Amino acid sequence: xxxxxxxxxxxxxxxxxxxxxxxxxxxxxxxxxxxxxxxxxxxxxxxxxxxxxxxxxxxxxxxxxxxxxxxxxxxxxxxxxxxxxxxxxxxxxxxxxxxxxxxxxxxxxxxxxx
Amino acid sequence: xxxxxxxxxxxxxxxxxxxxxxxxxxxxxxxxxxxxxxxxxxxxxxxxxxxxxxxxxxxxxxxxxxxxxxxxxxxxxxxxxxxxxxxxxxxxxxxxxxxxxxxxxxxxxxxxx
Numbered sequence: 001x002x003x004x005x006x007x008x009x010x011x012x013x014x015x016x017x018x019x020x021x022x023x024x025x026x027x028x029x030x031x032x033x034x035x036x037x038x039x040x041x042x043x044x045x046x047x048x049x050x051x052x053x054x055x056x057x058x059x060x061x062x063x064x065x066x067x068x069x070x071x072x073x074x075x076x077x078x079x080x081x082x083x084x085x086x087x088x089x090x091x092x093x094x095x096x097x098x099x100x101x102x103x104x105x106x107x108x109x110x111x112x113x114x
Numbered sequence: 115x116x117x118x119x120x121x122x123x124x125x126x127x128x129x130x131x132x133x134x135x136x137x138x139x140x141x142x143x144x145x146x147x148x149x150x151x152x153x154x155x156x157x158x159x160x161x162x163x164x165x166x167x168x169x170x171x172x173x174x175x176x177x178x179x180x181x182x183x184x185x186x187x188x189x190x191x192x193x194x195x196x197x198x199x200x201x202x203x204x205x206x207x208x209x210x211x212x213x214x215x216x217x218x219x220x221x222x223x224x225x226x227x
Contacts, residue, residue, distance in 0.1 A: 031213060034215045034216065099162070
């Protein structure tokens with residue numbers, strides 16, 4: 001059974017710092033990996049999608065990498081801002097139990113202090 | 115703009131009542147999903163549908179029911195059999211091809227009173 005783990009569970013940094021969020025998964029047979037942002041009481045906003053054949057994706061100050069063989073992904077946030085404060089979730093899309101599905105980690109709650 | 119609309123944003127249920135959460139998408143996506151989110155836990159899949167008039171149970175389907183009569187709509191009913199329904203419910207959709215990502219709605223917070 002696929003399990004997705006995110007470390008750390010919470011992170012507090014000063015504004016301007018570069019930071020890395022970690023995601024690991026137990027079964028490397030995935031189609032893709034997606035990073036989401038969730039603000040309190042809100043839905044999920046997709047940040048980056050990495051296909052299983054790709055190594056990384058970039059969008060603005062965000063860079064996500066994928067090492068499928070080792071079951072790891074990282075989300076790098078450059079020059080963090082208070083507006084980046086949110087919970088970041090990673091999810092892998094896989095085939096399991098006769099259907100494709102998205103399996104989520106529990107998230108990393110990020111606080112960027114002014 | 116294309117997207118997913120969930121309504122209502124907040125919903126209160128009395129003990130023994132059934133309530134229905136709405137999810138509508140105009141993205142022309144084939145597949146739709148319902149997830150439940152509890153504090154400190156990851157999202158858990160309730161039901162999903164990959165085509166109209168067909169749907170499958172997810173990991174925590176007990177006490178819930180769905181229908182998929184139109185491509186755009188995937189309502190979720192929380193029945194009285196669901197003993198702990200207080201949670202945040204998220205609807206999502208995707209093009210039914212595995213290389214694509216998911217799009218989520220803004221969620222419905224259900225509280226039992």
